[in-house]
Amino acid sequence: MDLQALWLTLRLAATTALVLMAIAIPVAFWITTTRSRLRPLIEALTTLPLLLPPTVLGFYLLVLLGDRTFMGRAFAHWLGHPLAFSFSGLVIGSVIYSLPFAVQPLTTGFHSVDPALIEQARLLGAGRLRLLWEILIPLSVRSLVAAAVLCFAHTVGEFGVVLMIGGDIPGATRTLSIAIYDQVQDFSYAAANRTSLLLLAISLIALICLYTQQRHGERARA
């Protein structure tokens, strides 16, 4: 068992889920409340990673984060190392790749809050931040948990983007899914089987936790 890959995968999935929550909550709030004409564009951009082949996304990110672009050079200068083939690069790729899995459930959750409650909050003087923090987030906890768990599970199983951006550096960018690929290349089918079962178990446990939480939520509301 490649414990380094297991630790890296879990660390990547947890970091991605956390970063995505910080990004997706304001994005979903903006989508829910805006009247801007830019809304369809932003919705399309946040959904796009769902349709793009991971290798295409990975290729563009590799180019964008590499030393050929200003952004890549700026990141390298700031971090002290290039983003490509590093853990930070993997996090950026994973965040973009899993963005729809965070934004979609949160937008649905915020949309499902009774508009009369939002109006009352506004009438009682709540600004946008208070509306989000005190009304929308507490009333969308199930969507929030769903988004976090889906992002975590989706990142755990990521392959194409990770391989394109991170390559296959043991301890730095080799995740479990890449370890399986390596094991199959080496004809180590027994090891690949064990690693695959581990990935399967992580994903299954995450989903069981999600549905258990949803069920508790339904009971609490009944």
Added chain:
Amino acid sequence: MLDARVRHHLGRFTLEAEFSLRTPWTVLFGPSGAGKSTLLRALAGLITPDAGRITLAGQTLFDSDAGVSVPPGKRSIGFVTQQAALFPHLTAHDNVAFGIRHLPQEERSRRIGEMLHVFGAEALADRKANRLSGGERQRVALARALAPHPRLLLLDEPLAALDDPSAEEILNRLLGLDLQVLYVSHDLAEIWRIPADVVLLEKGRVSEKGPLQQVLALRREHLLRQLGSSSPR
């Protein structure tokens, strides 16, 4: 004192109303679909009228010509509808506290207690809003709307879903307060005893206004004849 001139299109429906509130209580009366709720939402700032001007106690809340539109939370207007719209994850106490977060702790607690007492809801303070009955919710909703000392209270059939004794008790409590109220109803029996002016709204236009018992006398007689009774509640 409120002065309002509002024009607003909603599909094929046009609301074009002009009126003033001069007495503490004014009833906005009219059939369903006359535009009463739309008018109230415009006054509260929840919709932006196509044109018009709204002033409350000398302050301009909306002026389409001058491009002024004060946001709902800064209009000092309370708004309670048939749907109490309490925040379900908060207790009755925290619902009432929501609009007065800016007050010092001691003053805030005093005001919450006072408001819950006015509507006979002290015992409900620690109960979650989603565990309250319909009548209890309306009491807390009224306490919440009045806690920030609004200059005008808009009531859109807040008692319509309650049984008669509960509705009457809550109405009596409201009538005992020193408030400017615009009360929407299409129930003549409910509003007949309210000492108020009435603004009659029909098909989006103000058709009549004046003292309630005077303006609605003919309608009441007609209703009584239909019911074959001489003493409505």
